[in-house]
Amino acid sequence: FRVLRWAWRLGYLSAIAGIGYIGYGVYEDRHPEDQIVPDPSKKTLVILGTGWGSVSLLKRLDTENYNVIVISPRNYFLFTPLLPSCTTGTIEHRSIMEPIRTILRQKKASVRFYEAEASSIDPDRKVVRIFDNSEIRGDITETEVPYDMLVIGVGAENATFGIPGVRDHSCFLKEIGDAQRIRKRIMDCVETAAFKDQSPEEINRLLHMVVVGGGPTGVEFAGELQDFFEEDIKKLVPEIADRFRVTLIEALPNVLPMFSKQLIDYTESTFKEEKIDIHTKTMVKKVTDKTVEAEVTRPDGKKETIVFPYGLLVWATGNAVRPVIKDLISRIPAQANSRRGLAVNEYLVVQGTRDIWAVGDCAVAGYAPTAQVAGQEGTFLARLFNNMAMTEALEGKIGELSSSLNLQPGNAAAVSREIEGYERQLRRIKDAKPFHYSHQGSLAYIGSDKAVADVTWFNGNVAAAGSLTYLFWRSAYISMCFSSRNRLLVINDWLKSKVFGRDLSRE
Ligand code: FAD
Ligand code: NAI
Known part of the structure; x- marks a missing residue:
């Protein structure tokens, strides 16, 4: 009981400290x-x-x-x-x-x-x-x-590799405007698919969400989309429940090339369970307003063209x-x-x-x-830059003191000591090391409340995946948010979408 009482007190104090910290941050921002x-x-x-x-x-x-x-x-x-x-x-x-x-x-x-x-x-x-x-x-x-x-x-900017039709027909995912466009388009596809007398082929096309690029952007988006469908759309629009499909197309032999092999396998098997179709070794060559044409390399090396009809196309093939x-x-x-x-x-x-x-x-x-x-x-x-400014200030002070040395001979020893002090500081600053990147690890959300993480730990690498990793993913991103305001809003959004579901209205 004593241990429990202490644990309770500790928790209570940490909660108060946390609230105090956020409160102080908010007060500072406002004043x-x-x-x-x-x-x-x-x-x-x-x-x-x-x-x-x-x-x-x-x-x-x-x-x-x-x-x-x-x-x-x-x-x-x-x-x-x-x-x-x-x-x-x-x-x-x-x-x-x-x-x-x-x-x-x-x-x-x-x-x-x-x-x-x-x-x-x-x-x-x-x-x-x-x-x-x-x-x-x-x-x-x-x-x-x-x-x-x-x-x-x-x-x-977004890489398109000059592939015809990409700029005209697909959505990118880099800016806020892109995310808003995608959100609108998902609901537009769903409502249009539910329109009276729509043909089965057209319903299948409209509800086929194609993502090109199996890097982290494409993978995370595919995971979020499938969650949205499973947790909300399917319940509120049950008549289309068996038609909604997400397909991820990747030119390389696997998705998430920057992650370790076991995490790639885990992601691919999780996607299979989530019913997200992955097409690897498949390179998109052309996009029209309703189809994506891709060249797939078969295991025997033969190439074949496949056409994917789509309702929403998200293009996530990296940077240009x-x-x-x-x-x-x-x-x-x-x-x-x-x-x-x-x-x-x-x-x-x-x-x-x-x-x-x-x-x-x-x-x-x-x-x-x-x-x-x-x-x-x-x-x-x-x-x-802070050091450069400090260097200039120190050099100015040293110059001033040196020129005044012969004006105050009685103080010469003290002034020389002061100059030496500044020179020591200057040497330390001028000894600036070049940029060195310290990799903290890679994290990606893959849907169904699961994440993958390749984290650097005591000079080694730890690969983790699953629901606990998802909690780690959440806490890492909460702590990385820019401000206390962002942190509170994100936590609120997570709670809101879990309790009430996501908002299906199309703005
Ligand atoms: P940006 O953050 O893109 O900022 C560029 C700025 O320049 C913007 O303000 C833009 O408006 C401005 N600008 C553009 N053109 C001009 C111009 N002509 N003149 C003046 N200003 C201009 N990385 C991770 O490490 N972890 C992640 O989890 C992660 N997730 C990501 C998820 C998505 C969906 C995306 C798209 C990227 C993600 N990244 C992630 C990558 C990361 O966002 C980028 O590497 C990072 O934003 C690069 O920072 P930056 O300052 O170079 O450019
Ligand atoms: P990316 O460059 O990582 O991946 C793009 C993928 O598209 C590649 O795998 C490429 O083979 C594929 N591709 C290119 N052309 C294709 C075509 N015609 N058909 C089919 N596939 C094609 O791009 P992404 O995901 O946008 O990431 C950009 C940067 O941002 C990366 O450095 C990434 O690490 C970083 N990022 C990190 C995240 C994280 O850490 N969670 C999340 C999102 C981005």
Whole structure:
């Protein structure tokens, strides 16, 4: 009983501490301190993008050291790992968005934000050309922003490999708008299939949901979709219960190539149980408004074309380079061989340039294009820039003290000691190590309240799968959410969809 009493007290205290922590976070967000305005003579640091790389940099950057300008067509940060859950309404889209204005308001010194897209970067003149592509435009829609230092974190766009029909007929899954489009389209297919006198062939087509790309985006989406069907659609629209099908098409011999073999097998067998059809060694070649044409390689090596009629097609075949990056690559001779993005050195400086750094999916640093990498790169740059500012300040102090040495001979020993102290600090800062990525592991949701995880543990690798891993997946993503507000909203959405079911209304 004594143990139980202590356990109860401990639990009670942790709950109070947790609530206090969240409460303090909320209070701080709602009552930010007045911001200082940085000295205009300081360097202008322009940051492109409000994704994982740029926002991780902003989070830890001492903004009082620079005149910081953030430019992005998106005035919010998006927590992409939970985006597949928004396609079915398990999570509402606003729960995983954090306004950039809120993030910037928390900084000690003010930061300027322009909602605009960078169309080109001129590394010789040190200017970025930007344009306002939003619905409402003022007299000025295009202008130039000069920079002293530039960080490019514009991410990547969807790869289509020039396959005919993909851009016109499929849905991507990268942005909030994509998730909303998919959610609408799923319900449109269901309601159209239930329309009076619809032919059986047409019902089968409309209820066939095809996902192209067996990477984590495609796998997680397929899992979420099947959950939506099993837990909600099937119960509320029983007349179509035996017609709904999810098919996943992958060009390689297996899905989730970045996971270990046992997790790949586990995912494929779970999909089989969930009745998700996987077609591996199947490469999509053409898309029309109602069909997907793919070439399948049979075990004897023979190739055959299959046609899949579909109602919803989700295209998740990875990343391609954005036009602004292609344009910059074409201006830098040292980037002549860059195909997948801007080649950067170990300090994330864009090869062949001065004062330009790149982070995340638009940079090629030898790592996978993931949020984990982009986040760590952003944090690295924040430390680097904070140190650079500190170096300048220390060098200024050393210069000042050295020049005053002969003016105060009586104090010479004390001044020399002070200079030595600053020099020691300077050496420590200048000894900055290059960027090193530390892989924490990979996680993916695969449907039916199951997840797979390849986690780094004491320099080794632990592979786990199943329902407990799903709990780990949930707690990991809750702790990674950007703010306390996001955390509370996501928990609320999970509870809401479990208790009341997902919302089937089509907006
Ligand atoms: P992004 O986060 O894509 O941000 C790019 C920013 O640049 C955006 O704000 C965009 O609006 C802005 N921008 C675009 N064009 C311009 C322009 N011309 N000028 C100025 N700004 C511009 N990774 C993981 O590690 N774990 C996961 O669980 C995971 N899940 C994912 C789920 C989905 C559905 C997707 C699509 C990706 C997922 N990823 C995950 C990958 C991860 O989201 C990316 O690797 C990460 O977002 C890259 O960060 P970034 O800063 O380079 O780009
Ligand atoms: P991806 O590049 O990981 O996978 C795309 C898949 O599409 C590949 O397996 C490829 O073989 C296949 N493909 C390409 N063309 C095809 C065609 N014509 N027909 C059939 N299949 C084709 O892309 P994804 O899943 O969008 O991920 C992008 C990045 O984001 C990756 O680095 C990934 O690790 C990361 N990510 C991580 C997640 C996680 O950790 N849970 C979740 C989602 C994305």
